[in-house]
Amino acid sequence: MRQEIEKKLNLDAIDIYGLSEVMGPGVSVECLEAKKGLHIFEDHFIPEIIHPNTGEVLPYGESGELVFTTITKEAFPLLRYRTRDITTLNPDPCICGRTLVRMDKVRGRSDDMLIIRGVNVFPSQIESVIMQTKGVEPHYQLIVDRKDNLDTLTVRVEINEKLFSDEVKKLQELENRISKDIKETLGVSAKVQLAEPKSIARSEGKAARVIDNRKI
Amino acid sequence: MQAEQISIFIENKAGRLSDVTAILAEAGINIRALAVADTSDFGVLRLIVDNNAKADAALKNAGFTVRKTRVVAVKVDDTPGGLHRILEVLKNAGINVEYMYAFIHQSGDKAIMIFRFDHTEEAIKILMEKGITVVDGKTLSTL
Numbered sequence A: 001m002r003q004e005i006e007k008k009l010n011l012d013a014i015d016i017y018g019l020s021e022v023m024g025p026g027v028s029v030e031c032l033e034a035k036k037g038l039h040i041f042e043d044h045f046i047p048e049i050i051h052p053n054t055g056e057v058l059p060y061g062e063s064g065e066l067v068f069t070t071i072t073k074e075a076f077p078l079l080r081y082r083t084r085d086i087t088t089l090n091p092d093p094c095i096c097g098r099t100l101v102r103m104d105k106v107r108g109r110s111d112d113m114l115i116i117r118g119v120n121v122f123p124s125q126i127e128s129v130i131m132q133t134k135g136v137e138p139h140y141q142l143i144v145d146r147k148d149n150l151d152t153l154t155v156r157v158e159i160n161e162k163l164f165s166d167e168v169k170k171l172q173e174l175e176n177r178i179s180k181d182i183k184e185t186l187g188v189s190a191k192v193q194l195a196e197p198k199s200i201a202r203s204e205g206k207a208a209r210v211i212d213n214r215k216i
Numbered sequence B: 001m002q003a004e005q006i007s008i009f010i011e012n013k014a015g016r017l018s019d020v021t022a023i024l025a026e027a028g029i030n031i032r033a034l035a036v037a038d039t040s041d042f043g044v045l046r047l048i049v050d051n052n053a054k055a056d057a058a059l060k061n062a063g064f065t066v067r068k069t070r071v072v073a074v075k076v077d078d079t080p081g082g083l084h085r086i087l088e089v090l091k092n093a094g095i096n097v098e099y100m101y102a103f104i105h106q107s108g109d110k111a112i113m114i115f116r117f118d119h120t121e122e123a124i125k126i127l128m129e130k131g132i133t134v135v136d137g138k139t140l141s142t143l
Protein backbone atom coordinates (compact mmCIF):
# COMPACT_ATOMS: atom_id res chain seq x y z
CA MET A 1 0.00 0.00 0.00
CA ARG A 2 2.86 2.38 0.83
CA GLN A 3 4.37 1.89 -2.61
CA GLU A 4 1.04 2.52 -4.23
CA ILE A 5 0.55 5.78 -2.33
CA GLU A 6 4.10 6.89 -3.10
CA LYS A 7 3.75 6.08 -6.77
CA LYS A 8 0.34 7.62 -7.30
CA LEU A 9 1.01 10.79 -5.33
CA ASN A 10 4.69 11.07 -6.22
CA LEU A 11 5.86 11.49 -2.62
CA ASP A 12 7.61 9.68 0.19
CA ALA A 13 5.27 8.06 2.72
CA ILE A 14 6.60 7.39 6.21
CA ASP A 15 5.15 5.80 9.30
CA ILE A 16 4.58 7.92 12.37
CA TYR A 17 3.70 6.53 15.77
CA GLY A 18 2.29 8.16 18.84
CA LEU A 19 -0.33 7.90 21.52
CA SER A 20 -2.45 10.62 22.98
CA GLU A 21 -1.42 9.78 26.56
CA VAL A 22 2.15 10.73 25.65
CA MET A 23 1.82 13.52 23.09
CA GLY A 24 -0.06 12.17 20.08
CA PRO A 25 1.75 11.44 16.81
CA GLY A 26 5.49 12.03 16.82
CA VAL A 27 6.78 9.74 19.55
CA SER A 28 8.60 7.84 16.85
CA VAL A 29 8.94 8.26 13.12
CA GLU A 30 10.63 6.57 10.21
CA CYS A 31 13.58 8.22 8.52
CA LEU A 32 13.43 8.99 4.81
CA GLU A 33 16.73 7.27 4.17
CA ALA A 34 15.88 3.79 5.45
CA LYS A 35 12.09 3.63 5.94
CA LYS A 36 12.85 0.60 8.04
CA GLY A 37 11.58 0.99 11.55
CA LEU A 38 10.55 4.10 13.47
CA HIS A 39 13.26 6.03 15.34
CA ILE A 40 12.06 6.72 18.88
CA PHE A 41 13.04 10.14 20.22
CA GLU A 42 14.99 8.75 23.15
CA ASP A 43 15.98 12.24 24.31
CA HIS A 44 12.31 12.58 25.34
CA PHE A 45 11.10 9.02 25.88
CA ILE A 46 12.70 5.90 27.34
CA PRO A 47 11.28 2.85 25.59
CA GLU A 48 11.26 -0.68 27.00
CA ILE A 49 9.78 -3.93 25.76
CA ILE A 50 8.19 -6.13 28.40
CA HIS A 51 6.46 -9.50 28.46
CA PRO A 52 2.73 -8.66 28.52
CA ASN A 53 1.93 -11.25 31.17
CA THR A 54 4.94 -11.28 33.49
CA GLY A 55 6.13 -7.68 33.11
CA GLU A 56 9.71 -8.92 32.64
CA VAL A 57 11.90 -6.61 30.53
CA LEU A 58 12.85 -8.31 27.25
CA PRO A 59 16.11 -7.85 25.34
CA TYR A 60 16.35 -5.96 22.03
CA GLY A 61 14.85 -7.86 19.14
CA GLU A 62 12.24 -9.71 21.16
CA SER A 63 8.57 -9.07 20.61
CA GLY A 64 6.58 -7.71 23.52
CA GLU A 65 4.63 -4.77 24.87
CA LEU A 66 6.07 -1.31 24.39
CA VAL A 67 6.45 0.74 27.59
CA PHE A 68 7.34 4.45 27.77
CA THR A 69 8.76 6.69 30.44
CA THR A 70 8.71 10.39 29.57
CA ILE A 71 11.75 12.48 30.51
CA THR A 72 10.77 15.96 29.40
CA LYS A 73 6.98 15.90 29.66
CA GLU A 74 5.72 18.39 32.22
CA ALA A 75 2.55 18.37 34.35
CA PHE A 76 1.63 14.89 33.21
CA PRO A 77 4.72 12.68 33.16
CA LEU A 78 4.37 8.98 32.52
CA LEU A 79 6.39 6.31 34.31
CA ARG A 80 6.78 3.01 32.53
CA TYR A 81 3.46 3.54 30.81
CA ARG A 82 2.13 0.40 29.15
CA THR A 83 1.01 1.18 25.59
CA ARG A 84 -0.54 -2.30 24.98
CA ASP A 85 1.13 -2.11 21.57
CA ILE A 86 3.20 -5.13 20.57
CA THR A 87 6.46 -4.47 18.75
CA THR A 88 10.23 -5.03 18.87
CA LEU A 89 13.15 -2.62 19.36
CA ASN A 90 16.16 -2.55 17.06
CA PRO A 91 19.34 -0.77 18.30
CA ASP A 92 21.38 -1.38 15.12
CA PRO A 93 22.98 1.71 13.56
CA CYS A 94 20.78 3.14 10.82
CA ILE A 95 21.98 4.22 7.39
CA CYS A 96 20.58 7.69 8.09
CA GLY A 97 23.20 8.22 10.81
CA ARG A 98 20.74 8.50 13.69
CA THR A 99 21.58 6.45 16.74
CA LEU A 100 18.04 6.52 18.10
CA VAL A 101 16.61 3.04 18.62
CA ARG A 102 14.04 1.93 16.08
CA MET A 103 10.73 0.24 16.81
CA ASP A 104 9.04 -2.08 14.36
CA LYS A 105 5.53 -1.50 13.04
CA VAL A 106 2.98 -2.28 15.77
CA ARG A 107 1.86 -5.85 15.23
CA GLY A 108 -1.07 -5.97 17.59
CA ARG A 109 -2.37 -5.13 21.00
CA SER A 110 -1.33 -7.03 24.08
CA ASP A 111 -4.88 -7.03 25.42
CA ASP A 112 -6.04 -8.74 22.21
CA MET A 113 -3.24 -11.27 21.97
CA LEU A 114 -4.22 -14.91 22.00
CA ILE A 115 -1.80 -17.74 22.45
CA ILE A 116 -2.99 -20.71 20.43
CA ARG A 117 -0.86 -23.83 20.68
CA GLY A 118 2.10 -21.67 21.58
CA VAL A 119 1.64 -19.29 18.66
CA ASN A 120 0.89 -15.62 19.33
CA VAL A 121 -2.18 -14.66 17.37
CA PHE A 122 -3.62 -11.19 17.06
CA PRO A 123 -7.20 -10.76 15.86
CA SER A 124 -5.92 -8.02 13.55
CA GLN A 125 -3.82 -10.59 11.68
CA ILE A 126 -6.83 -12.80 11.10
CA GLU A 127 -8.84 -9.78 10.07
CA SER A 128 -6.33 -8.92 7.37
CA VAL A 129 -6.44 -12.48 6.03
CA ILE A 130 -10.23 -12.37 5.93
CA MET A 131 -10.16 -9.00 4.18
CA GLN A 132 -7.95 -10.44 1.45
CA THR A 133 -10.67 -12.89 0.46
CA LYS A 134 -12.76 -11.28 -2.23
CA GLY A 135 -16.24 -10.27 -1.20
CA VAL A 136 -15.83 -11.08 2.47
CA GLU A 137 -16.82 -8.36 4.92
CA PRO A 138 -14.83 -7.83 8.09
CA HIS A 139 -17.49 -9.20 10.38
CA TYR A 140 -15.89 -12.09 12.15
CA GLN A 141 -15.61 -13.71 15.52
CA LEU A 142 -12.87 -15.85 16.99
CA ILE A 143 -13.79 -18.67 19.32
CA VAL A 144 -10.95 -20.28 21.21
CA ASP A 145 -11.50 -23.53 23.05
CA ARG A 146 -9.54 -26.43 24.43
CA LYS A 147 -10.30 -29.97 23.34
CA ASP A 148 -8.24 -32.94 24.57
CA ASN A 149 -5.63 -30.52 25.94
CA LEU A 150 -5.21 -28.84 22.57
CA ASP A 151 -6.26 -25.31 21.72
CA THR A 152 -8.76 -24.96 18.92
CA LEU A 153 -9.56 -21.84 16.97
CA THR A 154 -12.85 -21.32 15.19
CA VAL A 155 -13.28 -18.30 12.95
CA ARG A 156 -16.86 -17.32 12.26
CA VAL A 157 -17.28 -15.27 9.10
CA GLU A 158 -20.54 -13.75 7.96
CA ILE A 159 -21.97 -14.76 4.63
CA ASN A 160 -23.51 -12.21 2.27
CA GLU A 161 -25.43 -12.33 -0.97
CA LYS A 162 -22.33 -12.02 -3.10
CA LEU A 163 -20.65 -15.02 -1.49
CA PHE A 164 -23.69 -17.20 -1.05
CA SER A 165 -24.18 -20.12 -3.40
CA ASP A 166 -26.97 -22.70 -3.51
CA GLU A 167 -24.24 -25.32 -3.76
CA VAL A 168 -22.86 -26.53 -0.45
CA LYS A 169 -19.66 -27.55 -2.21
CA LYS A 170 -18.87 -23.95 -3.14
CA LEU A 171 -19.54 -22.69 0.37
CA GLN A 172 -17.24 -25.33 1.78
CA GLU A 173 -14.58 -24.34 -0.72
CA LEU A 174 -14.84 -20.80 0.61
CA GLU A 175 -14.41 -22.00 4.19
CA ASN A 176 -11.41 -24.10 3.22
CA ARG A 177 -9.79 -21.29 1.30
CA ILE A 178 -9.94 -18.88 4.24
CA SER A 179 -8.73 -21.62 6.57
CA LYS A 180 -5.77 -22.34 4.30
CA ASP A 181 -4.89 -18.63 4.08
CA ILE A 182 -4.91 -18.36 7.88
CA LYS A 183 -2.69 -21.41 8.20
CA GLU A 184 -0.24 -20.06 5.63
CA THR A 185 -0.09 -16.56 7.07
CA LEU A 186 -0.19 -17.23 10.81
CA GLY A 187 0.90 -20.85 11.10
CA VAL A 188 -2.22 -21.69 13.08
CA SER A 189 -4.93 -24.16 12.15
CA ALA A 190 -8.38 -22.65 12.24
CA LYS A 191 -11.79 -24.00 11.47
CA VAL A 192 -13.72 -21.48 9.44
CA GLN A 193 -17.46 -21.40 9.91
CA LEU A 194 -19.84 -19.40 7.78
CA ALA A 195 -22.43 -17.51 9.78
CA GLU A 196 -25.69 -15.82 8.93
CA PRO A 197 -25.53 -12.10 8.14
CA LYS A 198 -25.67 -9.81 11.16
CA SER A 199 -25.40 -12.79 13.52
CA ILE A 200 -22.09 -11.49 14.88
CA ALA A 201 -22.40 -8.70 17.42
CA ARG A 202 -21.55 -5.21 16.15
CA SER A 203 -20.07 -2.16 17.81
CA GLU A 204 -19.15 -3.79 21.07
CA GLY A 205 -15.50 -3.03 20.67
CA LYS A 206 -12.71 -5.35 19.76
CA ALA A 207 -13.04 -7.60 22.76
CA ALA A 208 -16.40 -8.94 21.62
CA ARG A 209 -14.71 -10.36 18.57
CA VAL A 210 -12.98 -12.95 20.70
CA ILE A 211 -14.61 -15.60 22.84
CA ASP A 212 -12.03 -17.49 24.83
CA ASN A 213 -13.61 -20.51 26.47
CA ARG A 214 -10.30 -21.75 27.87
CA LYS A 215 -10.33 -19.44 30.87
CA ILE A 216 -10.84 -21.41 34.04
CA MET B 1 -38.36 -23.71 -19.75
CA GLN B 2 -36.59 -23.01 -16.53
CA ALA B 3 -38.05 -22.78 -13.09
CA GLU B 4 -36.85 -20.62 -10.25
CA GLN B 5 -35.74 -21.85 -6.89
CA ILE B 6 -35.09 -19.84 -3.77
CA SER B 7 -31.98 -20.77 -1.82
CA ILE B 8 -31.48 -19.65 1.76
CA PHE B 9 -28.43 -19.83 3.99
CA ILE B 10 -29.21 -21.13 7.47
CA GLU B 11 -26.98 -21.85 10.40
CA ASN B 12 -27.37 -25.22 12.02
CA LYS B 13 -29.15 -24.22 15.15
CA ALA B 14 -32.39 -25.26 16.70
CA GLY B 15 -35.49 -23.54 15.35
CA ARG B 16 -33.84 -21.86 12.38
CA LEU B 17 -35.83 -23.83 9.83
CA SER B 18 -39.08 -23.01 11.58
CA ASP B 19 -38.12 -19.32 11.51
CA VAL B 20 -38.16 -19.57 7.72
CA THR B 21 -41.45 -21.46 7.56
CA ALA B 22 -43.00 -18.94 9.96
CA ILE B 23 -42.01 -16.02 7.72
CA LEU B 24 -43.41 -17.78 4.65
CA ALA B 25 -46.62 -18.73 6.43
CA GLU B 26 -47.14 -15.17 7.56
CA ALA B 27 -46.62 -13.89 4.03
CA GLY B 28 -49.15 -16.42 2.76
CA ILE B 29 -46.64 -18.31 0.65
CA ASN B 30 -47.10 -21.97 -0.16
CA ILE B 31 -44.04 -24.23 -0.18
CA ARG B 32 -44.25 -26.65 -3.11
CA ALA B 33 -40.91 -28.38 -2.78
CA LEU B 34 -38.14 -28.27 -0.25
CA ALA B 35 -34.69 -29.74 0.15
CA VAL B 36 -31.98 -29.11 2.72
CA ALA B 37 -28.31 -29.74 2.10
CA ASP B 38 -26.27 -29.40 5.23
CA THR B 39 -22.85 -29.63 6.78
CA SER B 40 -22.04 -29.74 10.48
CA ASP B 41 -22.43 -25.98 10.85
CA PHE B 42 -24.66 -24.64 8.11
CA GLY B 43 -27.29 -25.66 5.65
CA VAL B 44 -28.67 -24.47 2.36
CA LEU B 45 -32.43 -24.57 2.19
CA ARG B 46 -33.82 -24.86 -1.33
CA LEU B 47 -37.43 -24.01 -1.95
CA ILE B 48 -39.92 -23.93 -4.75
CA VAL B 49 -42.77 -21.67 -3.72
CA ASP B 50 -45.88 -20.31 -5.39
CA ASN B 51 -44.68 -16.69 -5.28
CA ASN B 52 -40.94 -16.13 -5.59
CA ALA B 53 -40.93 -12.36 -5.47
CA LYS B 54 -43.02 -12.28 -2.32
CA ALA B 55 -40.99 -15.01 -0.63
CA ASP B 56 -37.71 -13.34 -1.57
CA ALA B 57 -38.83 -10.00 -0.18
CA ALA B 58 -40.22 -11.48 3.05
CA LEU B 59 -37.07 -13.49 3.76
CA LYS B 60 -34.65 -10.68 2.92
CA ASN B 61 -36.67 -8.35 5.08
CA ALA B 62 -36.14 -10.78 7.96
CA GLY B 63 -32.39 -10.67 7.37
CA PHE B 64 -31.86 -13.94 5.54
CA THR B 65 -29.37 -14.38 2.74
CA VAL B 66 -31.44 -15.38 -0.25
CA ARG B 67 -30.50 -16.27 -3.77
CA LYS B 68 -32.59 -17.18 -6.77
CA THR B 69 -31.35 -20.13 -8.77
CA ARG B 70 -32.39 -21.46 -12.15
CA VAL B 71 -33.50 -25.07 -11.91
CA VAL B 72 -35.28 -27.50 -14.21
CA ALA B 73 -38.54 -29.26 -13.34
CA VAL B 74 -38.83 -32.60 -15.09
CA LYS B 75 -41.79 -34.95 -15.37
CA VAL B 76 -40.87 -38.44 -14.29
CA ASP B 77 -42.91 -41.59 -14.83
CA ASP B 78 -44.20 -42.68 -11.44
CA THR B 79 -43.20 -46.27 -12.15
CA PRO B 80 -40.09 -48.37 -11.43
CA GLY B 81 -37.21 -47.09 -13.52
CA GLY B 82 -38.82 -43.71 -14.18
CA LEU B 83 -36.05 -41.64 -12.64
CA HIS B 84 -33.40 -44.02 -13.88
CA ARG B 85 -34.36 -43.37 -17.46
CA ILE B 86 -33.83 -39.64 -17.07
CA LEU B 87 -30.52 -40.04 -15.28
CA GLU B 88 -29.34 -42.36 -18.06
CA VAL B 89 -30.10 -39.72 -20.68
CA LEU B 90 -28.15 -37.14 -18.68
CA LYS B 91 -25.26 -39.48 -18.03
CA ASN B 92 -24.95 -40.39 -21.71
CA ALA B 93 -24.93 -36.71 -22.62
CA GLY B 94 -22.23 -36.02 -20.03
CA ILE B 95 -24.41 -33.64 -18.03
CA ASN B 96 -23.65 -33.26 -14.37
CA VAL B 97 -26.47 -33.07 -11.84
CA GLU B 98 -25.49 -30.75 -8.98
CA TYR B 99 -28.46 -31.90 -6.92
CA MET B 100 -32.11 -32.87 -7.24
CA TYR B 101 -35.20 -33.32 -5.14
CA ALA B 102 -38.87 -34.19 -5.43
CA PHE B 103 -41.69 -31.75 -6.05
CA ILE B 104 -44.92 -32.28 -4.12
CA HIS B 105 -47.54 -33.02 -6.71
CA GLN B 106 -50.74 -34.93 -6.28
CA SER B 107 -52.66 -36.76 -8.99
CA GLY B 108 -51.62 -38.48 -12.16
CA ASP B 109 -49.04 -41.11 -13.00
CA LYS B 110 -46.23 -38.59 -13.25
CA ALA B 111 -44.00 -37.28 -10.51
CA ILE B 112 -41.96 -34.09 -10.81
CA MET B 113 -38.31 -33.83 -9.94
CA ILE B 114 -36.38 -30.58 -9.58
CA PHE B 115 -32.86 -30.68 -11.05
CA ARG B 116 -29.99 -28.29 -10.67
CA PHE B 117 -27.45 -28.60 -13.49
CA ASP B 118 -24.22 -26.77 -14.09
CA HIS B 119 -25.26 -26.30 -17.73
CA THR B 120 -28.97 -25.65 -17.54
CA GLU B 121 -29.74 -24.77 -21.17
CA GLU B 122 -27.87 -27.75 -22.52
CA ALA B 123 -29.61 -30.10 -20.10
CA ILE B 124 -33.05 -28.83 -21.11
CA LYS B 125 -32.24 -29.27 -24.78
CA ILE B 126 -31.14 -32.87 -24.34
CA LEU B 127 -34.07 -33.82 -22.12
CA MET B 128 -36.56 -32.43 -24.63
CA GLU B 129 -34.84 -34.13 -27.53
CA LYS B 130 -35.33 -37.42 -25.74
CA GLY B 131 -39.04 -36.75 -25.30
CA ILE B 132 -38.85 -35.98 -21.59
CA THR B 133 -41.27 -33.32 -20.39
CA VAL B 134 -39.77 -30.23 -18.86
CA VAL B 135 -42.24 -28.13 -16.90
CA ASP B 136 -41.73 -24.36 -17.03
CA GLY B 137 -41.90 -22.18 -13.95
CA LYS B 138 -45.30 -20.71 -14.74
CA THR B 139 -46.94 -24.11 -15.14
CA LEU B 140 -45.17 -25.36 -12.06
CA SER B 141 -46.68 -22.67 -9.89
CA THR B 142 -50.18 -23.59 -11.03
CA LEU B 143 -49.80 -27.31 -10.32
Ligand SMILES: [Zn+2]
Pocket (backbone or CB within 6 Å): A030, A031, A033, A034, A039, A094, A095, A096, A097, A098
Ligand atom coordinates in the same frame (compact mmCIF):
# COMPACT_ATOMS: atom_id res chain seq x y z
ZN1 LIG C 1 17.23 6.00 10.16
